[in-house]
Amino acid sequence: MTRYAGNAAALRALVRDQEVHRDVYVSEEVFQLEMEHMFPNSWVYVGHDSQVPNAGDYYGTTIGTQPILLVRHTDGTVKVLHNRCPHKGTRITSETCGNTGKFFRCPYHAWSFKTDGSLLAIPLKKGYENTGFEQSHAATGMAPVRHIRNYRGFVFAKINDGGLDFEEFFGESLSSFDNMIDRSPVGQLKVAGGVLRYMHNCNWKMLVENQTDTCHPMVAHESSAGTVVEVWKKAPPGTKKPMAVEIIAPFMSPYEFFENMGIRIWDNGHGHTGVHHSIHSDYSAIPGYFEKMTAAYGEERAKAILGENRHNTVYFPNIMIKGPIQLLRHFKPIAANKTLVESWTFQLVDAPDMLLERTLMYNRLINAPTSIVGHDDLEMYERAQEGLHSNANEWVNLQRLYSPDEAGQTNVAVNGTSEWPMRHQFRAWTKFMTMGM
Amino acid sequence: MTMVAEAPLKNAVPTDQELIDFVVREARLIDQQRFDEWLDLYADDAFYWMPLEWNQTDPRLTCSLMYEDKLLLSIRVERLKGARTFSQKPKSRCHHVLQTPQVDSRDAAANSYVTWTPMHYVETRLEEQTLYAAWATHHLSVENGKLKIKLKRVDLINCDAAFGNIQLFM
Numbered sequence: 384m385t386r387y388a389g390n391a392a393a394l395r396a397l398v399r400d401q402e403v404h405r406d407v408y409v410s411e412e413v414f415q416l417e418m419e420h421m422f423p424n425s426w427v428y429v430g431h432d433s434q435v436p437n438a439g440d441y442y443g444t445t446i447g448t449q450p451i452l453l454v455r456h457t458d459g460t461v462k463v464l465h466n467r468c469p470h471k472g473t474r475i476t477s478e479t480c481g482n483t484g485k486f487f488r489c490p491y492h493a494w495s496f497k498t499d500g501s502l503l504a505i506p507l508k509k510g511y512e513n514t515g516f517e518q519s520h521a522a523t524g525m526a527p528v529r530h531i532r533n534y535r536g537f538v539f540a541k542i543n544d545g546g547l548d549f550e551e552f553f554g555e556s557l558s559s560f561d562n563m564i565d566r567s568p569v570g571q572l573k574v575a576g577g578v579l580r581y582m583h584n585c586n587w588k589m590l591v592e593n594q595t596d597t598c599h600p601m602v603a604h605e606s607s608a609g610t611v612v613e614v615w616k617k618a619p620p621g622t623k624k625p626m627a628v629e630i631i632a633p634f635m636s637p638y639e640f641f642e643n644m645g646i647r648i649w650d651n652g653h654g655h656t657g658v659h660h661s662i663h664s665d666y667s668a669i670p671g672y673f674e675k676m677t678a679a680y681g682e683e684r685a686k687a688i689l690g691e692n693r694h695n696t697v698y699f700p701n702i703m704i705k706g707p708i709q710l711l712r713h714f715k716p717i718a719a720n721k722t723l724v725e726s727w728t729f730q731l732v733d734a735p736d737m738l739l740e741r742t743l744m745y746n747r748l749i750n751a752p753t754s755i756v757g758h759d760d761l762e763m764y765e766r767a768q769e770g771l772h773s774n775a776n777e778w779v780n781l782q783r784l785y786s787p788d789e790a791g792q793t794n795v796a797v798n799g800t801s802e803w804p805m806r807h808q809f810r811a812w813t814k815f816m817t818m819g820m
Numbered sequence: 821m822t823m824v825a826e827a828p829l830k831n832a833v834p835t836d837q838e839l840i841d842f843v844v845r846e847a848r849l850i851d852q853q854r855f856d857e858w859l860d861l862y863a864d865d866a867f868y869w870m871p872l873e874w875n876q877t878d879p880r881l882t883c884s885l886m887y888e889d890k891l892l893l894s895i896r897v898e899r900l901k902g903a904r905t906f907s908q909k910p911k912s913r914c915h916h917v918l919q920t921p922q923v924d925s926r927d928a929a930a931n932s933y934v935t936w937t938p939m940h941y942v943e944t945r946l947e948e949q950t951l952y953a954a955w956a957t958h959h960l961s962v963e964n965g966k967l968k969i970k971l972k973r974v975d976l977i978n979c980d981a982a983f984g985n986i987q988l989f990m
Contacts, residue, residue: 736881747883
């Protein structure tokens with residue numbers, strides 16, 4: 384039964400000012416429409432260009448559920464290609480990443496393609512003479528994703544021709560990327576340390592929403608962060624606070640801490656928590672780092688860069704970055720009730736190793752399938768995914784600190800416990816879901 | 821009769837059989853959820869390491885699934901007892917099947933003994949039961965007449981797969 388396909392009004396009706404219908408989380412049909420419309424209409428994160436440093440290097444990923452490749456072309460530029468042979472549809476690469484040399488070769492019939500996707504050669508080419516092959520879709524090679532943008536190393540792509548251009552889509556929100564990158568004395572990041580992959584039996588939007596949900600840490604994480612605080616209290620006086628305690632304990636900060644830290648709202652579903660301070664504010668200084676930053680930028684600018692403590696910046700639709708610890712989480716949709724979470728870490732080029740060490744410790748203590756903090760969150764998402772099937776109430780409430788004049792406002796900083804960011808994400812969801820419909 | 825967690829060694833230098841018995845006992849303590857006794861098997865400066873990468877050599881600048889000192893391990897054990905540990909309501913259970921541990925190296929002068937144990941580990945909660953295959957490497961030493969774990973390394977055969985929650989200890 385289809386209720387929503389081609390029916391923009393029905394889709395819009397799923398999102399009200401202060402609540403959203405459960406079908407945005409549980410309906411497989413809505414999920415398919417997200418894959419057909421919302422993701423192709425949006426600028427979606429593909430990967431970082433440090434993952435493909437040399438000509439021929441490739442990295443396979445997805446936009447929504449569509450398989451794509453990030454590849455370094457022979458001319459040094461990065462390309463984004465649909466990872467599908469134009470002949471029979473075979474996925475071209477066998478590994479997630481590697482080097483293909485000067486060309487891709489399909490493992491099925493040996494059709495080959497330059498690293499910009501164009502057709503290089505077909506075996507037994509004579510068999511296509513006088514068949515009109517030149518006019519076929521297959522003759523154009525591996526289809527490139529036409530709209531791509533490499534923003535200071537971070538590569539985004541948009542599949543559909545319509546929609547907003549890159550600057551219009553992201554606007555002022557790019558300042559969070561700038562701050563994360565500027566934390567390197569040479570203004571450069573590199574993917575480092577490996578990627579943590581965590582399978583979630585829940586809808587991808589639950590994860591995105593949770594990035595700006597500041598009313599849950601002290602409740603859901605009482606078991607993990609609360610235990611850290613309790614165990615740490617028993618340490619002998621004068622014991623140096625371990626890095627692990629510095630990382631986990633702030634999750635137990637009181638409501639006032641999160642109210643006062645503030646949330647910023649930008650256009651198109653983007654925004655960040657931690658306008659004034661955040662759970663990353665009180666980390667110990669890393670020896671030698673500030674001196675390097677001062678030498679590179681001057682003291683005033685170095686202080687301004689490091690003084691930003693943005694907690695989670697959400698880039699709609701499906702990534703979050705943490706500038707102060709150089710971490711990016713990618714929420715990859717698989718089905719209405721299944722999401723792959725990838726947590727990527729970055730090294731600040733020309734900065735002390737201890738910064739990467741802290742980033743990796745944060746990643747494994749918070750984002751790993753073996754992380755007790757991650758267990759707290761996933762338990763809640765999976766309970767919600769089940770509970771939403773109750774017919775007692777078909778609506779999810781997002782009303783906290785709602786204001787009737789909030790729609791259309793942008794670049795405003797509001798109370799850190801507001802659910803405005805989630806309402807704002809759903810306004811963007813409706814916009815890109817029904818765009819061109 | 822209940823198994824004793826920490827059996828005193830008969831002599832200053834452990835026999836191969838005593839090393840093997842120790843590794844088997846450690847797994848049994850986890851399966852029986854005797855986590856406080858289990859934690860006592862670890863030296864104060866011990867680490868529990870579960871690599872994220874195949875043949876990983878660096879726990880510091882390469883991410884791991886777990887790389888935890890005794891403080892973090894004790895936090896996990898405390899958390900499992902918590903009244904508001906929602907991801908453990910109901911609790912997970914687990915089951916180890918070990919091959920006979922092999923003594924890879926013994927150096928009495930350095931007080932260092934290493935065993936290697938292929939194993940299957942099953943973790944279950946609610947309707948889900950998940951099987952993991954792994955190799956456990958134990959670095960052991962003798963402290964006050966008892967064996968202690970200095971490092972336990974668990975290499976999952978599919979260490980780089982996307983997992984759901986892994987809640988207990990392998």
